Amino acid sequence: MNEILSSQTFLLTLTLAVYLGSMWLYKKVRFALLHPLIVSMGVLILFLKLSGIPYDLFMKQIQIIDFMLGLSVVALGYLLHEQISQIKGNVIAIVTAIVTGSAVGILSVALIARAMGAEQAVIASLEPKSVTTAIALNVSAQSGGIPALTAVVVILVGIFGGVAGPFILKKIGVESKIAKGLAMGAAAHAMGTARAMQLGAVEGAISGLAIGLMGIATAILVPIIARLL
Secondary structure: OHHHHOOHHHHHHHHHHHHHHHHHHHHHHOOHHHOHHHHHHHHHHHHHHHHOOOHHHHHHHOHHHHHHHHHHHHHHHHHHHHOHHHHHOOHHHHHHHHHHHHHHHHHHHHHHHHHOOOOHHHHHHHOOOOOOHHHHHHHHHHOOOOHHHHHHHHHHHHHHHHHHHHHHHHHOOOOOHHHHHHHHHHHHHHHHHHHHHHHOHHHHHHHHHHHHHHHHHHHHHHHHHHHHO
16 A cells, blocks of 8 residues: 555656645635645645655656756746847846845844844754755754745745735735736745736736746845844
């Protein structure tokens, strides 16, 4: 029985079925805490615990999903190429917004965490909260953070930004498609970009660009700000 449960076919089918089921549930209830990513993680973690299947084996069996994620990045590049005209006249504004957003994001979370008495390792873990997981984990490790904590925070920030971002932008009167895309990608990385693509092609393309630029800016600014603080 355990051989069947740990087979590639079963684990791939289970993973996709859990995610599709989570999507269906979220569309029905529209409750933020039942976001597909949260529900999927919870169900799969519970399954691995009960079945005794090692996480490393699970990841090996579903590695094709990782491969497909790589293709999705290429798709974002194509979308960005289609919207290149939207970028050409706004390069300075985009770069300024990303650098400012990165600095404010790092400083705010560091100062708040320090004021609440958090240890330096926790602060270092929180600083790269707004960039995609691969970059955030590396930045966290290099600055003395706890990568596992960083991964959880990045996921939660992405979910919150993806769910609440459009509502907040609407409430504060942001109408520019470029501004919306930058805000979603810079604050909520991949989850924000997925939501931005639902808003429109321009928003999705700019949000995809913001993920990369935000990663670069954060990797550069975290050690600099850490020294200053």
